[in-house]
Amino acid sequence: MRKFIFAFLGILVLASCNHSGRLPGSFTISGHISGMDSGQIVITHHINSRMIKQDTLQMMQGNFHFSGQVTEPTVYYLSVSDTINPLMVFVDSGQMTIYGERDSLEDARVTGSTTENAYLDYEQQMKPFRDLTDSLDLSYETAEKKGETRQLDSLNNVYDTIEHNQQKAIMTYVKANPGSLIGAWAVTQNFLYNPDIGILSGLYHSLDSAIRSTSYGRLIDRSLIIARKVALGQVAPDFTEKDPQGKPVSLSSLRGKYVLVDFWASWCGPCRAENPNVVKAYRQFKDKGFTILGVSLDKNKDSWVQAIKQDHLDWNQVSDLKFWNNRVAKLYGIRAIPSNFLLDRDGKILARNLRGKKLDQELAMLFR
Numbered sequence: 001m002r003k004f005i006f007a008f009l010g011i012l013v014l015a016s017c018n019h020s021g022r023l024p025g026s027f028t029i030s031g032h033i034s035g036m037d038s039g040q041i042v043i044t045h046h047i048n049s050r051m052i053k054q055d056t057l058q059m060m061q062g063n064f065h066f067s068g069q070v071t072e073p074t075v076y077y078l079s080v081s082d083t084i085n086p087l088m089v090f091v092d093s094g095q096m097t098i099y100g101e102r103d104s105l106e107d108a109r110v111t112g113s114t115t116e117n118a119y120l121d122y123e124q125q126m127k128p129f130r131d132l133t134d135s136l137d138l139s140y141e142t143a144e145k146k147g148e149t150r151q152l153d154s155l156n157n158v159y160d161t162i163e164h165n166q167q168k169a170i171m172t173y174v175k176a177n178p179g180s181l182i183g184a185w186a187v188t189q190n191f192l193y194n195p196d197i198g199i200l201s202g203l204y205h206s207l208d209s210a211i212r213s214t215s216y217g218r219l220i221d222r223s224l225i226i227a228r229k230v231a232l233g234q235v236a237p238d239f240t241e242k243d244p245q246g247k248p249v250s251l252s253s254l255r256g257k258y259v260l261v262d263f264w265a266s267w268c269g270p271c272r273a274e275n276p277n278v279v280k281a282y283r284q285f286k287d288k289g290f291t292i293l294g295v296s297l298d299k300n301k302d303s304w305v306q307a308i309k310q311d312h313l314d315w316n317q318v319s320d321l322k323f324w325n326n327r328v329a330k331l332y333g334i335r336a337i338p339s340n341f342l343l344d345r346d347g348k349i350l351a352r353n354l355r356g357k358k359l360d361q362e363l364a365m366l367f368r
Contacts, residue, residue: 027091028067031098033105036080037061044077045091072214073115073181080105090115090181118182125173129166133159167191171203179208184216192220193336194353195227226333235347236261239328241295241318244305249318251293252347258290258366259343260359263334265297266307271338275311277356281363282315288367289345291315297337299323 033041041064043055057064070093078098079086085106089098092113100108110116136155143151170190174183187203204212204220211217229237240250251261262278264271282292296319298304308317320326326334332341342351342362354362 025093026067026069027093027096028065029091029096029098031064031066031078031100031108032062033059033064033080033100033102033108034062035102039080042079042081044079044086045074073113078105078108089113090119092116115181118180119185122173122182122186125169126166129162129169132162171199174203175206178206179211181211181214181216183207184211184214184220188216188219188223192223192333194339195223195333197224197227197231200224200227223333223335226331230332230341230349230352232349232351234349236341236343236349237331238347239331241320241328243316243318244301244308249293249316254291254293254316255347256289256345258285258345258350258363259347260290260292260354261332261341261343262292262294263297263329263332263337263339264294265337266300266303267298268337272307272311274338274355275313277359279312279314281359284360285363285367286315290363290367293318295319295326295328296321297323297326297329297334 031041036059038061039059041057041059043057043066044052046052055066057066070091073090073092076089076091077086078089080102087098087100087105087108087110089096089110090113092115094112096110096112096116098108098110136158140152140155143155167190170186174180174187177183184207187200191200191203200220201224204217204224207217212221228234236251238250238252240248243249251259260278260281264275266272278292282290292313292315294308294313294315294317296304296317298307298319299321301321304317304319304321307313318328320328332339338355339353340355341349342354342359344350350366351362
């Protein structure tokens with residue numbers, strides 16, 4: 001999963017909880033970034049799950065000051081133009097300070113936020129898993145450049161094992177901290193992609209009622225409702241969207257064939273890397289009763305059409321060009337791409353997120 005998921009940062013929606021003891025209201029952030037006497041700092045946060053607001057501040061001798069209103073602890077991102085990794089911080093009402101360095105802004109010291117302190121404690125518990133995956137990245141990149149498929153498969157298995165162990169640790173954390181906003185946040189970050197309904201439901205109901213009423217709690221609840229509708233064995237929700245020529249294409253029109261509903265986008269690197277595998281599967285099984293319906297999360301039609309041509313995606317493609325607000329993506333609870341659903345001839349969901357060899361193996365079993 002680590003190497004193939006393009007995660008949507010919009011999942012970091014507004015968080016809410018008064019567990020800090022503070023009432024919602026105004027906040028002020030005073031900060032200093034060493035190594036940057038002048039320049040601009042960009043502060044970004046989500047007004048809701050899809051709308052983003054940005055403020056640009058001018059720094060004077062490395063200092064900046066920012067104030068605003070929060071109705072609940074809220075995720076903010078701070079970045080400067082020439083740095084890669086932004087600082088993510090949970091903003092509470094009250095006074096906060098941030099001290100960091102331009103070249104390592106993500107490691108800045110934050111004080112004055114009880115929610116941020118809880119987040120840092122959680123992150124410290126997750127650090128061993130990050131260290132393990134980081135130690136494998138160079139080996140993965142080397143094997144990828146050399147085309148060493150066996151080594152890549154082996155490393156992916158190790159990544160999967162680390163991820164599995166990390167998820168177990170997160171589940172333990174959530175259940176041990178039912179009143180923690182960070183526990184609910186961690187669930188949204190780790191259990192909404194290809195959700196296991198039993199696990200997700202158990203985590204949701206382990207949270208205190210006050211946490212379930214937060215934005216993160218409501219997001220988990222909505223995700224559960226959608227997950228039940230697109231669970232294995234369910235008839236996939238029907239939809240109609242337009243192809244590049246403006247012709248409406250419905251999912252139900254493909255009944256009688258095995259269908260892969262494939263969510264992707266031209267701007268998604270992992271999607272483009274996976275497309276050759278999808279093309280191979282299509283060409284191998286299209287004459288045996290298999291087809292694909294691509295749903296793009298693009299927002300630029302020219303980029304979308306060009307990618308279809310470049311990647312030889314010779315099957316039905318649809319999009320409403322609304323990016324992450326794509327209606328079908330929301331209907332299916334898509335929070336990361338590439339993502340797909342394999343349907344039988346009656347439209348029932350057989351499998352989800354089949355990629356590479358797994359897609360070939362599943363189709364080979366169906367058409368043996």
